[in-house]
Amino acid sequence: MSQGQTGAEQRLVTPGMVIGPSAGKRAGSGIVTAEESMIATQLGWLREQNNTVSIDPINAAYMPRSGDLVVATVAEVRNNLWFMNINGAFQGLLPMSLAPWKVEFGAARQHMDVGNVVLARVQEVDECHNVVLTMKGVGLRRLNQGTVESIPVQHIDRVRGDNNSLLQRMREACDCRIMVGENGRVWIDGDADGIAWARMALQMVAQDGHSKAFETILSEMEQTTKGDA
């Protein structure tokens, strides 16, 4: 059984597996009901909380939702907008009206060019997966320094911990600024040793996140001094 899980009941389920009768229970994410039975639709850990049965998927694609904080990369520039890679199935669109600067028509490239990294928020997602981003808001900005590391989307909550407790612990351990995007991208800024330490911890999450709790990974990493990472 995975040590990376918490909760009452945890077992690995595969698509199509009948979990039990649906009577009196609500189907959460990853579950469908058919003929009064609950059926798993994804590979993951079964979780039951507050009478709702759901699955914590082992692998999942990032599906943007309105309000998500994301670390995005400029993929294309047009006269009046930027197409941003948000690590999802579709690119996000950042119009110049939602940029933090006053941008003249045709001058978008002067503010941000292909490859630039930004901290943005998902403004709107429609039913056809068109994503509109905004950089108007507190803390949303172009990220001019630091590095970006990727972790699986399904491990983000584990990296954060309750009330960001584990994330804060990691920030203090490596003495870096760290922002975790909902899209699985983590921005790290600090001294070189600190960045290397944080990247190694996040790479361990990507590698062993399905079998090991992030707290365990952090405890192991804290035995390593920053220079050794």
Added chain:
Amino acid sequence: MGGYGDVQLLNDDGSRLDGRKLDEMRPVTIEAGILPAAEGSAMVTHGLNVAVAAVYGPMEAHPRKIQRQDRAVIDVRYNMAPFSTSDRIRPGFNRRSREISKVTAEALESVVLVERYPRSKIRVEIEILAAEAGTRCVGITAASVALADAGIPMRDMIVGVASGKIEDTVVLDLDKAEDNYGQADLPVGILPNTGEIAFLQMDGDLSLEEYNLAMEYNFKAAKEIHEIMVDALRRRYDGGEA
């Protein structure tokens, strides 16, 4: 005895040339998550067949004309490696691989919850590294495990199995000689939990009784292979525990 005259496919004691019983399949092993670059992957060995499947996406469907506003499209590419058979196969798509790619995609579309990803594409690559009859079934099984490994939502997994007829006898899981010189072949894609059939093809003739027996063998084999599929995913993510 059917069309190939003197070719003997059953021993005098009624067993098959490789010693299997009539309703016995070749040994199957499955490994999940073998390709780090893919979202999900699997390798299936079934007798001497070896298939590797990799899943990428969901991603934006290109070209745009293939996009569906209300669902994802499944883009399957089935390919046999040039070295997969004793005669070298000319690399690239051919009529057979196009047909198998199409039927595999249609079978997978019936189980994947495609409505969750409008305008998207889920790319499934199936590479047959070694072939010994029944590669379309092995490819479907591999693709199904790879899709589950990639976290793509599905209402069930698909198991590819085949039965056939040799010397007027229905047998499970034809090997190369039985496939080449037998009288009929019945590859099926079965949803093991619901018992539904996602695809079915028949090459040759079977009477109704023979068809029913062949399907009975197929369902029995599908349950066995499904257990191996689930076990492969558990080994990958749960250290083999239930």
